[in-house]
Amino acid sequence: MCIAARLLAPDQRQAETDGHGAAMTLPLSLLDARVPRYTSYPTAPHFHPGVDNLVFERWLRELSPDLPLSLYVHMPFCDTLCWFCGCHTTVINSHAPVVHYLADLFTEIGRVASALGAKRRVSHLHFGGGSPTIMASKDWYMLMEVLRRNFEFVQGAEIAVEIDPRGLTDEAIATLAEIGVTRASIGVQDLDEAVQRSINRIQPFACTQSAVDRLRAAGIRGLNIDLVYGLPQQSEAGLAHTLNQVLTLEPDRLAVFGYAHVPHFKKHQNLIDARTLPDLMARARQFELAQRRIAEAGYQPIGLDHFARSEDGLAIAWREGRLRRNFQGYSDDDASALIGFGASAISALPQGYVQNIAAVAQWRSALRQGALPIARGVALSADDRLRGTAIERLMCNLEVDLAGVAAGYGQTADAFADVLPRLRSLAAQGLVEIDGTTLRVAHEMRAGLRLVCAAFDAYWNEGAVQHAPAV
Numbered sequence: 001m002c003i004a005a006r007l008l009a010p011d012q013r014q015a016e017t018d019g020h021g022a023a024m025t026l027p028l029s030l031l032d033a034r035v036p037r038y039t040s041y042p043t044a045p046h047f048h049p050g051v052d053n054l055v056f057e058r059w060l061r062e063l064s065p066d067l068p069l070s071l072y073v074h075m076p077f078c079d080t081l082c083w084f085c086g087c088h089t090t091v092i093n094s095h096a097p098v099v100h101y102l103a104d105l106f107t108e109i110g111r112v113a114s115a116l117g118a119k120r121r122v123s124h125l126h127f128g129g130g131s132p133t134i135m136a137s138k139d140w141y142m143l144m145e146v147l148r149r150n151f152e153f154v155q156g157a158e159i160a161v162e163i164d165p166r167g168l169t170d171e172a173i174a175t176l177a178e179i180g181v182t183r184a185s186i187g188v189q190d191l192d193e194a195v196q197r198s199i200n201r202i203q204p205f206a207c208t209q210s211a212v213d214r215l216r217a218a219g220i221r222g223l224n225i226d227l228v229y230g231l232p233q234q235s236e237a238g239l240a241h242t243l244n245q246v247l248t249l250e251p252d253r254l255a256v257f258g259y260a261h262v263p264h265f266k267k268h269q270n271l272i273d274a275r276t277l278p279d280l281m282a283r284a285r286q287f288e289l290a291q292r293r294i295a296e297a298g299y300q301p302i303g304l305d306h307f308a309r310s311e312d313g314l315a316i317a318w319r320e321g322r323l324r325r326n327f328q329g330y331s332d333d334d335a336s337a338l339i340g341f342g343a344s345a346i347s348a349l350p351q352g353y354v355q356n357i358a359a360v361a362q363w364r365s366a367l368r369q370g371a372l373p374i375a376r377g378v379a380l381s382a383d384d385r386l387r388g389t390a391i392e393r394l395m396c397n398l399e400v401d402l403a404g405v406a407a408g409y410g411q412t413a414d415a416f417a418d419v420l421p422r423l424r425s426l427a428a429q430g431l432v433e434i435d436g437t438t439l440r441v442a443h444e445m446r447a448g449l450r451l452v453c454a455a456f457d458a459y460w461n462e463g464a465v466q467h468a469p470a471v
């Protein structure tokens, strides 16, 4: 029985029991719990200013020279405001802020590279935003030249770019191909006109289709499409139509994110009329619809909210148990250190996490004072590593052997004793299966996956409101 069926009132549920006659109740409040997306553990709200630029510099110096690195570059600008957007970005009306930003970004890249010492090998590079595609060709060439001067890109390194297909020119595509981009992640969200109007993002299907065709023709073959459910005015019928159209494009990967409406945190989301948002039950049904339809089209469900064709690297990593969780979602990248550049970017090192200052002006001023622009971070304790590993395995594999995780840290499954009562309660509600020391979340229950992870989270405060509902 799926999540939506479990949410039904008991009289509605009669025909949809679990097959054993025992209709299990999943209180709506459970799925309304505000749970993190666990792109890291501890999660970003628990980073603190005690981990500063000096700590980060020391961590960089300590990194083993043999470790291949992953790099992330943040471009915090867009040329229009999508009202649903939860990312670190601002709207600009001229190109000058991009040029100024890049000058400081080059300083940051050089400073990090000199703290690292020798020229380090890089296996993955991701450009995110905001909209990296706001850069002009000249900007791209300069940025790649600075990155290649400071880092050694391994043969076959993945270079991925988040793409806003609106206004994507042939020249921009040729530039991306020229600089060696291997993967493009295209923002679509929903194709229904009413939804697009209510999020201030008009993007006809023909625009997405043309971007896909032209990227492929230019040799950029790895394509990902982002969809969002739970948007204002969104309906199951509209979403079904969106899915049908998007699936004709045969992307290698799809991500289907639950809309995080956090207007206290992202003020512009107040432009969305909250009365037009689907309720929890509708969200659950929308996600299930997407999940069913995409699986029927032959995609492998991956982790919380991703899907990949069986020959894609992400699906292979899933099958081989090598999938990793990172700030962009899921990755088959096995680099054990990720370095983030640009305002708000997060770095994940073996020692812990650090986040750059989010406001561009302050980020710039830290750089101009000769420092690395760190706002806060967290050094991983032994307990963080243990819990973080269990959470990452669950988020990636939907399954974890607690005894195996604990053994990796010289402990037994008893190390998770405090988690058991919460897990048993979630198991009684059908969200997770406990089999000895192994936990399993069924694919059709993955909308509840973050709740299972939250059982391990020593920092999670149920009252915190910065996260989206579990479903």
Ligand SMILES: C[S@@+](CC[C@H](N)C(=O)[O-])C[C@H]1O[C@@H](n2cnc3c(N)ncnc32)[C@H](O)[C@@H]1O
Binding pocket: 078, 084, 085, 086, 087, 128, 129, 130, 131, 132, 162, 163, 164, 165, 186, 187, 188, 189, 226, 227, 228, 257, 258, 259, 260, 261
């Ligand atoms: C950083 S955005 C970059 C997309 C690119 N700028 C574009 O316009 O297509 C990456 C993705 O995050 C997702 N996203 C952004 N805000 C979100 C929110 N509030 N809730 C859920 N997903 C969101 C969207 O699917 C979006 O495509």
